[in-house]
Amino acid sequence: MPNFERSQIDALPQRYRANLINGLSGFKSAVLIGTRSLEGKPNLAIISSVFHVGANPPLVGFLMRPHTVVRDTLQNLKDTSQCTINHVHRDFFVEAHQCSARFDPDISEFEACGLTEQQTAISQAPYVNESVIKYALRIQSIQRLELNGTELVIGEITELCCPNEVIGEDGFVDIESAGTVAISGLDGYHSTTRLARLSYARPDVFPSKID
């Protein structure tokens, strides 16, 4: 049944293997991380590795590769312990993707990619004005994963900006109606169509649609 044994994966050309393995984790979040350097320079980076860590306290995590285009973001996180997480929406996913280009450190990705900075009283890191759903994190831990040298960052939410009309009565966030996109692989962007929300699963009865 398997069409790739491990030795075959290891023998693949680097770029082919990167595309293949990046596709296997399924659909991923598309967010822009906003940070500011100690000198006050804004920075934006797109990542697809954000994941839920916990709701109480509200914790969010993501992985970063230290020697890639996100090295400025990682330094800012270490220096300031602050960032914003901004959902990428369908009307600016091309601009968001462009934030992954390797700009000179003195160039703001906001300006170079056509996005707009936004501030709040609580977050010193810049928000993306064009983003509908966004929040600020105070970094709680940055740890290096020995297996491959990536850095695991976990932060707690300090404030949330999310239109009331996309939050349901039970707290469900309709990120689809907000226009949030999903990523597949390294460069695939997708809009979504909700199949269903399903009821809480119980052993004795099959789930039913709750929307």
Add this chain to the structure above:
Amino acid sequence: MPNFERSQIDALPQRYRANLINGLSGFKSAVLIGTRSLEGKPNLAIISSVFHVGANPPLVGFLMRPHTVVRDTLQNLKDTSQCTINHVHRDFFVEAHQCSARFDPDISEFEACGLTEQQTAISQAPYVNESVIKYALRIQSIQRLELNGTELVIGEITELCCPNEVIGEDGFVDIESAGTVAISGLDGYHSTTRLARLSYARPDVFPSKID
């Protein structure tokens, strides 16, 4: 601008807060984890926290909450260091969701939820026959995150089962055409429509569609 400051989030009712915070990480992967106990009993659990860790070596990570319905899965991972990751597709997302019900430990989620076990020579953990894209992991590390007691599991891919027709010339996996679904929040299931694959970003030129 913010409509939730941190103190307001902390004051929310538990279920409302769980829905709200789980929606903020964006679209998530929908996969079933297959494991086997030391006594040989199969187990299936649905999770939405799988994320890409690295392509060389091919590493995949996920988070588990130790005191929830996945406690049997976590024990099996610790006992056997093996699991399978099976993409959830649109034609069995209800059955997959049902795997989150709290069945008695001696009940197989495969049987209870109407899914079929599949074996390979390499993996002792069971695959889901209905899944189109699936792979086996050898667990490399399980570590407790001190911030909230969740367990971070990282495994390396030992074999991959993925139809050749969904793999592009450059290794891109068309998980959309394979029928893989995305999750939002705790219980939202979504099919997808590809907006574009975008070219590798360079500072001097805006990305173009490559599909």
